Amino acid sequence: MRLLHTQQAHEPQVDLLKTYDAVIVGSGAAGGMAAYALTERGLDVLLIEAGKKIDTTQVLHSMEWPYDHPRRGDMPSKFHALSRNEYNIRQPPYANGLGKYEKVFSYVQGWGGSDYSTSIVVNEKEHPYTGTNYAWVRARCLGGKTNIWGRLALRLSDYDFKGKSHDGYGMDWPISYADIEPYYDKVDLLLGISGVKENLPQLPDGKFQRPYKLNAAEVQLRTGLKKMGRTATPYRAGVTTDGLVHNKYRSKCYGRGACSRHVGGCDIHAAFDSPTGLIYPARDTGKLTIRTNATAHEVQVDPATGKAKGVGFVDTVTGKSYSVKGRTVILAASTLESARLMLLSKSSSHPNGIGNSTSGLVGHHFCEHLMGPHVTGLVKDLVGKPHTLDDGRPGGFYVPRFRNLTDKQPDFIRGYGFEGEGGMSMGPGNGAGEAGFGKAWKQHVRDYAGAYISMGGFGEVLPRYENSVSIDPVVKDKWGIPVLRFDYNFGENEKKMAEDMAVAGREMFEAAGIEVVSVGKNLLTQGWSIHELGTARMGSDPKTSVLNQYQQSHDVKNLFVVDGSSHVNASCQNPTWTIMALAWRSCEHLADALGRGEL
């Protein structure tokens, strides 16, 4: 079976003397989409990425059995993954005092199959940060976190874009769902998305390819929730299940399921990743130059005009400094790295950092999704039944938000959704936690292995001014670049919401006739969802926002920030699809404006 065509074209080298139409910093979902959208419009684009190019087709080993790996997929012991407890008892920089390990990674490397992703995620020793506790997961390589993302591809709705109009908190986005809907559709069709249409106002449907199926435990939950007016829909995955005739780099999904067993990644690229979905197609236009191992540290400014003129970077390997020039500069380095770059880019024109003069809000209104509360249940009818193939999917199901839509909760505003899955996976599951040993225990594990179902909440953290990042005055990273300092905590709304998640999770399982085995109530460390957002929010007023509706700096009109920094609030839906839809919309505006000579 031929799943992939991986032959790659000749790649042009970066030209330091040339002025590109656009210099993009970062190659994840946002940077990849910017490269795709701008080259499609014929612009001459330079993409710089701090990490190296990784051939994930080769490194991920998606179908390797655990017993064919010397450590059953685990990393070597000289590599350390931070544990949940370490985030509680230590303070950033988390690698301090862990000198006996060659590399220290975030908690995701504590998951199964972590040996396949060590080249994708960053070594905390080289990338310190300071301040309050935050589990910051970063991937520095071509494609960034899209190489291992969770693939849940959800749309936001006007409950999110017009949140303030709905409940009075925060600020409405400068766009509504109608503005972004055509771009969600374009993203769906370009990249492929799997799902079932549910006609829910809080979770708009997309242009779905064939859906994943639910296993027996999940069907039981869906049936039970329907009676409550709630929904458990098959995992809406940014995965092409029918294939994409216009993309030669990506196979359709064959339901192998390794994406949910490993830290992440798909070696046939059925799951979206930025390199095969966006960057290689952009490169094939002949209009894209890619410079990897380029760690940006400054947006450079023309002192005469105050406009951005390019980007300063150090070569990640040699440490040598370079500058590249662009008519426009597009930051897409991630919510936190783009904010860091803006704050680092101080000049006489922009003494508080580029794009931060009028509002002073860069780094503020930092928000994300809280995690922690979860419920595990047992479907008794499945105990002792022959095991079925239940896990050949990127995920199980999603329960969309149901709080504060038509109702008004007394203790908190906004809402949360649940992600979960049931059935048999590659291992004994919860059954192995049963007390005992010997033949009876072994029989118990076998009988109960496929009979459990569990789900965990993802809730909106409110965008508060005081939740922020700034530049640490002392600590620098391996390349001598000052690092971020976190000042970020959950508030009362998050705590009340988390309490409700645990209660509602139990209620839903009970309503579906699922015996509740355990309920987790504690919040996980800030950052756990890897959905950081909001550090350079959009708005129509330059005094209360950093960017306009096209993610264009109010202060510096040829500077755009097209990643999650621009989101006005976190909503409770996973952000990747919205990041790409917004970036596409903004880049079309950029191309039009550049064509008109406005930038």
Next chain:
Amino acid sequence: MEQRTNGMTRREMLKAAGAAAAAVPLAGADVLAAVAATAAATHFFTPAQLAMVDELSEIIIPADDHSGGARAAKVAAYIDYRLAESVDDEPRTKWTEGLARIDALSREKKGAPFMQLSADDRVAIVTAMAAEESSPTTVEGKFFGELKDRTSDAYYSSKIGLHDDLEYKGNVLQEEYSGTDVSNS
């Protein structure tokens, strides 16, 4: 059938020992050091400890009518390898002390070290260790948790554990996805 010693067949043990010896004549001190380093990195238990872990793991997950047990799945060798390559001393200490405690417990309760007990008495020792599984306080109680966790992890990621025992069906290419299509329900 070949007689088992220490959970490995005699032939396997000789093979493992011979692999290091065979490499020696090829070069000088560098190779000797490399072989020594390799040996140090892949084995931790003494033969007696390895035999004891093999027996303990088989008591935790025994062979039954349905599938082979921890011994057939070579659980002890895998635990040995993971302990040997650890940069931390703490897990190794835990096992050295845990195994010593089991022998002490066996002497206290049954008058002989663990491996010299009858099969029933060995199970009785493990039963005593497991008595406080939900909230262990004693050395043996805590070690039971470690023993069971590592045995379970190793067994259920082995061929025998995944395929023969759990009859896991996934990690295959599917044209049609398994499960129930809920598009119209």
